[in-house]
Amino acid sequence: MKYDNIVKGKFISRPNRFIANVEVNEKVEICHVKNTGRCKELLTSDATVFVQEHNNPKRKTKFSLIGVIKGNRMINMDSQVPNKVVQEWILKGNLFKDLVLIKPEQKYNNSRFDFYVETKDRKAFIEVKGVTLENEGIVMFPDAPTERGLKHVKELCQCIKDGYDAYVIFVIQMKEVLYFKPNIETHKEFGDALKDAKKAGVNILAVDCDVTQDTINIKDYVEVKL
CATH class of the missing domain: 3.40.1350.60 (Trna Endonuclease; Chain: A, domain 1)
Structure with a gap:
């Protein structure tokens, strides 16, 4: 399973289960979170995350949150x-x-x-x-x-x-x-x-x-x- 257009970012906040604010290329972007679980131990302040950039103008969000680094672990958090x-x-x-x-x-x-x-x-x-x-x-x-x-x-x-x-x-x-x-x-x-x-x-x-x-x-x- 391979993703296209993955970009590194920094987690800022998660207003609700479905979206997160992530700093990507020095700009805060609203990202779709592909996991409705709590994930509090993963999405910590300033955590390094990886988001997928989409080129679909019909999408509400340009990015989807795919993965996160926790300590020395790379964790995929896409529930799909x-x-x-x-x-x-x-x-x-x-x-x-x-x-x-x-x-x-x-x-x-x-x-x-x-x-x-x-x-x-x-x-x-x-x-x-x-x-x-x-x-x-x-x-x-x-x-x-x-x-x-x-x-x-x-x-x-x-x-x-x-x-x-x-x-x-x-x-x-x-x-x-x-x-x-x-x-x-x-x-x-x-x-x-x-x-x-x-x-x-x-x-x-x-x-x-x-x-x-x-x-x-x-x-x-x-x-x-x-």
């Missing part, structure tokens, strides 16, 4: 990109060796899962979650309560009962982390639901990513501690 990198990763032969079909945004009962996959002898639903919250090498999800995520995990258990395979894939939008765990301090019910899902047969996976200013690609599996 995890699905794209997972699709690329699967199509390269990862996770399923005999892939027949991969279909994004598949409705099932009362949910819409990120992917429906078929192999020669299996059918599976996959839900993808992007992870940007990190503390001393430990990465966590969510950074804010997620009723939608809770619903998805519970409905994946129903998929298992109905004879499908089911996966939750946590895409860690950085590399060289220690392990992944649910953020029970923020949303204990989500962490409990993950434990129940694993017992029910849902595959709970985490993968880290090689991240640069303008690229992100899945690298390795990361240990999951529930």
Whole structure:
């Protein structure tokens, strides 16, 4: 996954979930934030960020906030990109060796899962979650309560009962982390639901990513501690 027209900037402020003020080329620009999470540990005063410049006159903002440097880490914070990198990763032969079909945004009962996959002898639903919250090498999800995520995990258990395979894939939008765990301090019910899902047969996976200013690609599996 590669971005075009990436420019370095300095974070100034975030008036709301959707926009941020960023200094780009010595001018403060209003940027679209492609992540509605809190991200308070990332978007700190004067943090070095990377924004994508758009040439579409119909856009309300000229720039989108893509990445940030936290300490020595380059972190991608685009919440739309995890699905794209997972699709690329699967199509390269990862996770399923005999892939027949991969279909994004598949409705099932009362949910819409990120992917429906078929192999020669299996059918599976996959839900993808992007992870940007990190503390001393430990990465966590969510950074804010997620009723939608809770619903998805519970409905994946129903998929298992109905004879499908089911996966939750946590895409860690950085590399060289220690392990992944649910953020029970923020949303204990989500962490409990993950434990129940694993017992029910849902595959709970985490993968880290090689991240640069303008690229992100899945690298390795990361240990999951529930």
